[in-house]
Amino acid sequence: MIQFNHVSKRFPDGYMALSNIDLTIETGEMAFVTGHSGAGKSTLLKLIAAIERPTSGSITINGQNIAQLKPAALPLLRRKIGFVFQDHKLLFDRNVFENVLLPLQISGFDRNTAASRVRAALDKVDLLKKEKVMPVTLSGGEQQRLCIARAVVHRPTILIADEPTGNLDTVYAKDIMAMFYSFHQVGVTVLIATHDASLLEDNHHRIIALQHGKLAA
Amino acid sequence: MIKTWLGQHWFVFNLTLKRLVSEPVANLLSILVMGIAISLPAGIYTLVENLHTLSGYTQTAPQISLFMKQDSTRQDMDNIRVRLEENTRVAGYLYVPKDQALYQLQLDNGFDKAVQNLAHNPLPDAFIVDAENISTDVIEQLLTEMKTWPEIEHVQFDSAWAERLAALLDFGRIFVFILFTMLSIAIVAIMFNTIRLQILTRQKEIEVSKLIGASDSFIRRPFLYFGAIQGFAGGVTAWLIIVYVIQVLNDEIRTIAGLYALDLQLQPPDHGDIISLLFFAAWLGWLGARVSVASHLRHIELR
Structure with a gap:
C-alpha cells in the first residue's frame, strides 16, 4: 500500500510541483495518473521511488515512511520498485541482455539465475531474439519494451511507468498496455502516468487526475 | 552468499x-607514466641497498684496534680471544703480538x-677486530663493551670513514623516502x-x-578496481624498468670491475621488495580512485 499524506513538493527554484496531496494506492491496484504536462505526474511517481524527496508531508510504502529514509536505505527501496522512465535511460554501450541484467547485478544475483531471469523478462516483452543487439538499433517501441523488461526483471512489487506510450503509435501503445495489464493480473501494483486520453478509453481502472499540482475533484 | 560476492567481484574485475583494453593507447600511457614515476625512487632505493651491501665487502671495512696493558699475561690474551669469539658482532680478528708489531715498525717506516x-x-x-657490519650502532655497542674489559688499556677506532658512509646511506634513504612520498602524491x-574523466564519461551508467x-x-567498485589494476600495472612497469636498467649498468660495471680484478654486480630488488612495490603501487592507484570517486560521485544528480 502506498500512502501520501499532505505531500507537497516545491523545487529549489520555487516552482510548486505538488501541493497537499492525499492519496492511497492499494497493494495490487492498477491506477493511471493523468493531467497536462507540468501537472506534477512525473514528480508524483518520482516521489514514490525517492528520486525526489517531498518538501513536506509523508509517503509510506507498506508502513515505511520513505520521506525519512536515510540515503543508505534508498537502494533497498528502489530494488522493490520497477521504474519505466520517460526517457528510457537505456545504456547504449551494452547490449539488450546486459541492459536487463543490470538490476540483477545490483541486487547480487548469481550469473545463472540472473541469465535465466533476463531471458524470461525478454521473452515477456518479445525481445528474446534480440538479446545480443545494441539498443541503438532498436525501434522506439522496442526500446520501450526493453525498458519494461529491465523494470520487471527483478520482480518488483510496484511497477511505475512514466508516459510509457509517449511517442508510440496506437498499435504499439496497445501492445505495451497489454503488458502492464498482465503484470497487474499477477498481483503487481501498477501506476502509469499518461496524458494519452486514448489509453483511458474503455478502461475500468482508477484514474488519479492532477491539475497544477493538486488532485482534481 | 560468499560465492555471489566473489562472483560480483570477478565480474567487475x-x-x-x-575497459582497460578498450582504450589501449591512453591506458598504456598512464601506466607508463606511473611506472616511470615509481621506478625513480624504487630504482634509487635499489642502488642505495646495493651500496649498503657492497660496503660490507670492501677491504676498508672498519677495524677496531684493541691495545693490551703492558703487563698483560698469556691468560689475559686468552680471555680476550674467548670474548671476541663469543661476540656475535665480531666478524673476525687478528692478533698482533708486540714483537711482531715492533718488527713491522722497523720494516715499514725505516725506524x-x-x-x-x-x-x-x-x-x-694488540688485537685488530673486524666488526660484523658498519652500522654505527653495532660499532658503538662494540666499543662501549670493549672499553669495560679490564685487560684492555686502550680501544681505538677510526670512525670517521664508517660514519661518513653510514651518513651517506642515511642521506640516500631519506632522499628515496622524500622522492617516494612526492611521486606517490x-x-x-x-x-x-583519470577517474574523474571516467566518471564523466560514465555519468549516465552511474x-x-x-x-x-x-x-x-x-557504483564505486569498478572505479576502485580500475585504479588498483592500473596502479599494479604501473608497479610491474617500474619493476621491468629497474631490472632492465640494472642489466645495462651491470654490463658497464663488469667492464670496470674487470679492470680492477673485482667481482662486482648490482643485485635486482629481492622478492619481498618486488611484492611490496607491486602492492604499494596498486594501493596508490586505489587511493587515487577512492578519493576521486568520493569527491565526484556526490555531484551526480538524479533526474
Missing part, C-alpha cells in the same frame, strides 16, 4: 580489464735505528584525474544504476 736504541719494546700486544593525483537501486559501493 573482468569488466575493468575489458730501525730508533728501534734498536730502545731498551725495551714499548709497543703493547603525484600518482594519486594522476589517478584522481545515474541509471542509482535509479534502479545500486548502492554506493556497487
Whole structure:
C-alpha cells in the first residue's frame, strides 16, 4: 500500500510541483495518473521511488515512511520498485541482455539465475531474439519494451511507468498496455502516468487526475 | 552468499580489464607514466641497498684496534680471544703480538735505528677486530663493551670513514623516502584525474544504476578496481624498468670491475621488495580512485 499524506513538493527554484496531496494506492491496484504536462505526474511517481524527496508531508510504502529514509536505505527501496522512465535511460554501450541484467547485478544475483531471469523478462516483452543487439538499433517501441523488461526483471512489487506510450503509435501503445495489464493480473501494483486520453478509453481502472499540482475533484 | 560476492567481484574485475583494453593507447600511457614515476625512487632505493651491501665487502671495512696493558699475561690474551669469539658482532680478528708489531715498525717506516736504541719494546700486544657490519650502532655497542674489559688499556677506532658512509646511506634513504612520498602524491593525483574523466564519461551508467537501486559501493567498485589494476600495472612497469636498467649498468660495471680484478654486480630488488612495490603501487592507484570517486560521485544528480 502506498500512502501520501499532505505531500507537497516545491523545487529549489520555487516552482510548486505538488501541493497537499492525499492519496492511497492499494497493494495490487492498477491506477493511471493523468493531467497536462507540468501537472506534477512525473514528480508524483518520482516521489514514490525517492528520486525526489517531498518538501513536506509523508509517503509510506507498506508502513515505511520513505520521506525519512536515510540515503543508505534508498537502494533497498528502489530494488522493490520497477521504474519505466520517460526517457528510457537505456545504456547504449551494452547490449539488450546486459541492459536487463543490470538490476540483477545490483541486487547480487548469481550469473545463472540472473541469465535465466533476463531471458524470461525478454521473452515477456518479445525481445528474446534480440538479446545480443545494441539498443541503438532498436525501434522506439522496442526500446520501450526493453525498458519494461529491465523494470520487471527483478520482480518488483510496484511497477511505475512514466508516459510509457509517449511517442508510440496506437498499435504499439496497445501492445505495451497489454503488458502492464498482465503484470497487474499477477498481483503487481501498477501506476502509469499518461496524458494519452486514448489509453483511458474503455478502461475500468482508477484514474488519479492532477491539475497544477493538486488532485482534481 | 560468499560465492555471489566473489562472483560480483570477478565480474567487475573482468569488466575493468575489458575497459582497460578498450582504450589501449591512453591506458598504456598512464601506466607508463606511473611506472616511470615509481621506478625513480624504487630504482634509487635499489642502488642505495646495493651500496649498503657492497660496503660490507670492501677491504676498508672498519677495524677496531684493541691495545693490551703492558703487563698483560698469556691468560689475559686468552680471555680476550674467548670474548671476541663469543661476540656475535665480531666478524673476525687478528692478533698482533708486540714483537711482531715492533718488527713491522722497523720494516715499514725505516725506524730501525730508533728501534734498536730502545731498551725495551714499548709497543703493547694488540688485537685488530673486524666488526660484523658498519652500522654505527653495532660499532658503538662494540666499543662501549670493549672499553669495560679490564685487560684492555686502550680501544681505538677510526670512525670517521664508517660514519661518513653510514651518513651517506642515511642521506640516500631519506632522499628515496622524500622522492617516494612526492611521486606517490603525484600518482594519486594522476589517478584522481583519470577517474574523474571516467566518471564523466560514465555519468549516465552511474545515474541509471542509482535509479534502479545500486548502492554506493556497487557504483564505486569498478572505479576502485580500475585504479588498483592500473596502479599494479604501473608497479610491474617500474619493476621491468629497474631490472632492465640494472642489466645495462651491470654490463658497464663488469667492464670496470674487470679492470680492477673485482667481482662486482648490482643485485635486482629481492622478492619481498618486488611484492611490496607491486602492492604499494596498486594501493596508490586505489587511493587515487577512492578519493576521486568520493569527491565526484556526490555531484551526480538524479533526474
